[in-house]
Amino acid sequence: MTERRIAGEPRFIVGTGRCGSTILSKMIDRHPGVAVLSEFMISLDFYGKFGERPVSGDELERLLDCGLESTGEMKKIVTHLATPEITFDAAAAPAPVDASHYRDGVLPDLVLLPLGPLFDDPPKVFDEILAFARRQPTRLLSEQYEALFGWVTQRAGKTIWIERSGGSIASLPELVELFPRGRFLHLHRDPLDVALSMRTHNHFRLRAFKQYGLETADGIRWSDLDERDLNNEQPMSPRLRAVFDHPVPLECFLRDWSESTLRGMRAVKQLAPEQYGEIRFEDLMADPEAALRRIVAFFALPEEPGWIDEACAMLRSGQAAHAEPDAEQRALLDRYCHAANVLLDRVPPVELYR
Template structure:
């Protein structure tokens, strides 16, 4: 197994992905930054950025990543000028330009391997694989009712409970699809409840999947929370404490009876499939109809995005896959350089 494969943490929002990010970042060889916002936006706007074999296009894209407030680049703590320079001097592909930012972040901590965490990635694994074809995905799953209850309390979640329920349903459905068609060494599922009950055992298994030795520091993610979680994200306050199961099953008092009934009915089979026991309460016809309309609208929006992406794939502006890791170079059929990765073929 390649020792430098990117690791992506995915899952429904409020499923514990930030805690897992910190656990991975606590490993002596792995660096996983706070959420960034440039991977997907760059991918879906790739035609606007042009062919990355052109050094000037690499420069423009790297400067946008490093300066636009929406990208969250500043939270990486990486020197902007240095990043732009290494992106320009690096391989001529879209994934390489973005991958250089994460490599620079890992180098801040003297670590050889990087990861990234953003819950919505669970819906875009195929796009991420186009950019990082050797990537590994760790899908953290939590009881859907607890996710829904937590989402309702978030200041940034401006949708209703029907969208919250649909979000969890979509996440586990995507996971089921990935489990069927991705190689066993590329996709891994774990449960939040198991991870919080026995961190050492679950993290040791995770390390086996990513090809790393277990690092005991991973069991104490709160020790690095001040450094790796932006202070303005007050909804991640629990990450500054020891791993706890305090909120496992909290949905029973945090959801309204009608919300619990709706979860039981529309998520029942999915909950059982992941080891959770739904109740037997029935939702009202009105709530079921509203939920189904919500699901239909979300599905239509997703199909439209997929359609646009299929069209864009017919007119790719240039190479997409990163050429930075040993696995990526192998897939691109480029011999691994003897010295620095900066010796790679330039655009």
């Protein structure tokens, strides 16, 4: 592999789920020097991926090859979820891919999510990543990540990496602990638009069903599902179908947006002004060229011709749909989202006293 210099400090895009960071990632990926590691952190072992500590190469491999320890039981029903962020198509892979050959009998999230946009053969690169991890000496977890991200970037033929995982604003305190000199761009979107988008997204709807202890009209809870339900067999079981079809109240998604945002914003005070930036999804959609130039300046990306025009052309009409709240939705926004909206300067603080 040709040696390339991996440039600059750690760079991250953070935000809630459904904030628009996926399309932003695809746009920035048009930059010829940038490898966007999309959903990389979310693909790692949920319980072990954070917390600065010495980590051996073998432990790093376990964090990467983590089976169900990344997104949990959702991995068992990935076909039913039909998650649009999954770009890997096993049927189109250069070589046969059998999930049973991997840990816990499921395809690794690294294969399903971040490696697909970067490489033609994600399973092959996944094996190379594990081999790279095993060769690493014991060192701090942050140093392992920087070496790993640098290797992936070089393998992709790029010189700069930007990590972007959906919902990562909630993990900003942990990211800042690991990468205190990093730059963090916070993309945020109107909470009602986020909630309405989550309500139509299988993964977020089922996650909320589980997280908030909901039950179907027949009294089925997530904890009632077992191996007869949590599989990719067609058709899905009647109990899983009942969970899929159960409506999730809008306030669950508004709470998720608010709690994630407030948790993440606690870490901002630890960062210097040049390390933290914000951009609204609405501004990205209204004037994508101006927004991308702001992002280039914030991340100190090298100037390259043509890519911004290509990136702007990726946007489609209707992608910026905005819902005006009715009276009931306004009450929910006031109840669950006001504090976070004030922090993001989406509503004036004076409204607290109206």
